Amino acid sequence: MSNKRRVSKKERQEKLKEMIKEDPFQNDEELASVFGVSIQTLRLDRMELGIPELRERFRNVAQGNYEKVRSMVGAEIVGELIDLTLGKQGISILETDEAMTFKKTNIVRGHHIFSQAESLAMAVIDADVALTGVANIKYLKPIYLGDKLVAKAELVRIRGNKHFVHVKISVNQKQVFRGKFIFVSLSMDVDEE
């Protein structure tokens, strides 16, 4: 009789899941009013779906992203450094996740690979301050979501304040990237080019 009879419980819960995925920062009252149900019903739904309360969602997003931003932007090195001989060579590992890929194809964005290579190359150089001068790089194969990137960097030559580092990245022993980096340390003499 009444047109108030809204969508089914199942349908509502499906939508709720999606909504919270899209925007996790709404409280029960707001969510309840969206569906035109009581707060209690919405809380029941959340329970059944195992969705935590707003404040916990805040905590999760805050702490998760804090980590992410710290390790991605703030970090001196992209990936996990597992071996390093200053002035000689270094190895780092980067686990790829869905945030690094194109949603359509699951291919990892090039700049993540570049970032791993550049930052490792930089770590190898035994100089306080260094700056990427020139990089000649080549992506040999596409890299997919979940691939574990193993980067090996080797300092091959130093000429004046120029440091030449080669980096190779492989997935399952197969090489997927190579890059030649030249870093110019600008300690005091920013002379010749």
Place this chain on the structure above:
Amino acid sequence: MSNKRRVSKKERQEKLKEMIKEDPFQNDEELASVFGVSIQTLRLDRMELGIPELRERFRNVAQGNYEKVRSMVGAEIVGELIDLTLGKQGISILETDEAMTFKKTNIVRGHHIFSQAESLAMAVIDADVALTGVANIKYLKPIYLGDKLVAKAELVRIRGNKHFVHVKISVNQKQVFRGKFIFVSLSMDVDEE
């Protein structure tokens, strides 16, 4: 009587500011016990310093970084796209902030510049899926915190499934970076060279 007989108010507040900057996810009780003062004292300190309550700090970090992660990692393009002619050219602007720099020198990490260039180059290509093939890049000058990077990308040639894009980045009309990118669209034929 306690040898914990504390430091001055000023000193304590200085430390508090630092602590919250380092790890914003501690509540008043935990913070108070660190300094050996009562919760009320700590709250007074927070008030005087204008530091918001824990839950608001969560909110700020969550929402701030949500944006950041979305626009930095998830984004199809690094920087703000301000002009684009598919298959021809594009312009993007990237404002540099302290998260992108080395703390010691205030120099922007190379991979951010690379990311802006690569993603803009990619956006210009009128193909559903593209993958960085080869990039020959050169950093001409160090870029400092606060510099506004203006990137201009131009599609210069298409040969088969290879797309050649040149990108120039400038700060205040002075060029700081150039890069030549070759993208291989892998629509169906994943032929390599």
Place this chain on the structure above:
DNA sequence: CTAATAATTAGTACCTAGTCATAAAGACAG
């Protein structure tokens, strides 16, 4: 139609991590 079952709503006590306001105690300086 009536009973059984499911879904929804209402209401209570309790929790955390605070807020604001007021009061009182402790330290020390002159």
Place this chain on the structure above:
DNA sequence: CTGTCTTTATGACTAGGTACTAATTATTAG
């Protein structure tokens, strides 16, 4: 001893819940 600064205590209130019980309303089976 008084005055001020600092610290601590106390009580009342808040948002956004949890956990639970109870009642009401809808839907379905027989």
